[in-house]
Amino acid sequence: MALIVGIIGLPNVGKSTLFNALTGGEAAASNYPFCTVEPNLGMVAVPDPRLARLQEVLGLQSCTQTAIDFVDIAGLVRGASQGEGLGNRFLSHARQADALVHVLRCFADPLVSHVEGRLDPLTDRQVVETELMLADLETISGALARLDKVVRTEPQSPQRMEFEVLKRVEANLERGRSGWKAELDAAELEAIKGHTLLTAKPVLYLANVGEQGEGADQVERLLREVGAAEVLAMPVKLEAELAQLAPQERRAFQAELGMEQAGVEQLIRACYRLLDLITFYTLANEKLQAWQLPQGAMAAKAAGRIHSDMERGFIRAEVATAEEVITAQGLVRLRGEGRLRTEGREYTIQDGDVVHFLFRA
Numbered sequence: 001m002a003l004i005v006g007i008i009g010l011p012n013v014g015k016s017t018l019f020n021a022l023t024g025g026e027a028a029a030s031n032y033p034f035c036t037v038e039p040n041l042g043m044v045a046v047p048d049p050r051l052a053r054l055q056e057v058l059g060l061q062s063c064t065q066t067a068i069d070f071v072d073i074a075g076l077v078r079g080a081s082q083g084e085g086l087g088n089r090f091l092s093h094a095r096q097a098d099a100l101v102h103v104l105r106c107f108a109d110p111l112v113s114h115v116e117g118r119l120d121p122l123t124d125r126q127v128v129e130t131e132l133m134l135a136d137l138e139t140i141s142g143a144l145a146r147l148d149k150v151v152r153t154e155p156q157s158p159q160r161m162e163f164e165v166l167k168r169v170e171a172n173l174e175r176g177r178s179g180w181k182a183e184l185d186a187a188e189l190e191a192i193k194g195h196t197l198l199t200a201k202p203v204l205y206l207a208n209v210g211e212q213g214e215g216a217d218q219v220e221r222l223l224r225e226v227g228a229a230e231v232l233a234m235p236v237k238l239e240a241e242l243a244q245l246a247p248q249e250r251r252a253f254q255a256e257l258g259m260e261q262a263g264v265e266q267l268i269r270a271c272y273r274l275l276d277l278i279t280f281y282t283l284a285n286e287k288l289q290a291w292q293l294p295q296g297a298m299a300a301k302a303a304g305r306i307h308s309d310m311e312r313g314f315i316r317a318e319v320a321t322a323e324e325v326i327t328a329q330g331l332v333r334l335r336g337e338g339r340l341r342t343e344g345r346e347y348t349i350q351d352g353d354v355v356h357f358l359f360r361a
């Protein structure tokens with residue numbers, strides 16, 4: 001059950017090019033608005049230096065990384081919520097995503113046409129977000145009409161909270177406020193989760209800059225508007241070209257360009273954080289595997305990620321940190337010295353834990 005990150009934005013801003021940079025793939029990318037119609041789906045392994053070090057000290061031939069699915073969605077234009085462009089098709093694909101990467105064009109290439117005829121990532125962002133808000137308003141108005149009847153006939157209905165929260169979200173969206181999530185607590189968010197509202201999804205803005213970093217002034221404007229944590233600047237076309245090279249060649253080229261870490265790697269890791277995921281590791285029968293888990297999940301649930309039997313028959317977990325395993329060159333010494341912690345089913349798994357589950361089959 002890999003989580004899905006949807007790539008959204010206006011047409012012709014570099015979404016498919018970004019998808020290719022991530023997957024090393026060859027999705028159609030061209031100077032032609034609405035080049036993408038059917039979404040491209042690709043599974044991308046999450047780079048994990050800690051896993052590589054574990055593999056090395058354990059002397060294993062292979063290991064299994066975690067992955068995220070990326071979906072390259074059709075471009076969206078003004079009026080999409082009313083069916084303009086590929087309208088509702090775009091929106092239904094975006095709705096299936098767990099988080100969104102919103103690509104904003106910051107490169108000024110006169111050869112690549114802009115659907116609105118000018119370079120302005122701030123306005124582009126507004127155009128797209130307005131459509132997301134309008135689409136949500138429509139979803140909400142349909143749901144409220146139905147819930148209104150329910151709470152009127154049964155004022156103490158369990159759906160009362162859902163009704164009240166949706167009304168609050170609606171009031172926010174009507175005032176053009178997409179940041180309504182901050183006002184709700186966990187229970188309130190849970191109550192409306194089923195509506196998969198687009199403005200509820202975590203968003204990362206990807207500023208698509210030119211090959212030489214052109215567009216830095218636009219990135220500055222963007223940073224001022226949305227805050228540094230949510231913006232990543234990346235020369236998408238260059239990254240897609242790098243993705244076509246063999247690993248060794250790519251590293252040499254990156255060193256030449258003074259790039260410490262590939263932009264795509266930064267993006268994948270940023271998405272991992274955006275999805276609020278942590279990684280834990282298991283080592284069984286000489287098989288080292290990384291697993292992803294929502295932040296705050298407990299040991300029994302983590303066991304269930306591997307097999308439902310392990311969750312059902314959970315007895316206890318033996319835990320060490322990846323750093324401890326690396327320093328001790330494996331689990332054997334840690335176990336021998338009694339340094340593996342014993343944890344129960346309610347232990348909160350920490351990022352980087354190496355876990356051995358004991359369970360009744």
Ligand SMILES: Nc1nc2c(ncn2[C@@H]2O[C@H](COP(=O)(O)OP(=O)(O)OP(=O)(O)O)[C@@H](O)[C@H]2O)c(=O)[nH]1
Pocket residue numbers: 009010011012013014015016017018028029030031032033034035036037073074075076107109112208209210211235236237238
């Ligand atoms: N100069 C330059 N061109 C770029 C860059 N990124 C993308 N392009 C070009 O812009 C055009 C559109 O790119 P796509 O990746 O197809 O855009 P898209 O957002 O998927 O477009 P739709 O599928 O039509 O919505 C292509 O000709 C790309 O080569 C960039 O960083 N610099």
Ligand SMILES: [Mg+2]
Pocket residue numbers: 015016017028029035036072073074075
């Ligand atoms: Mg495309």
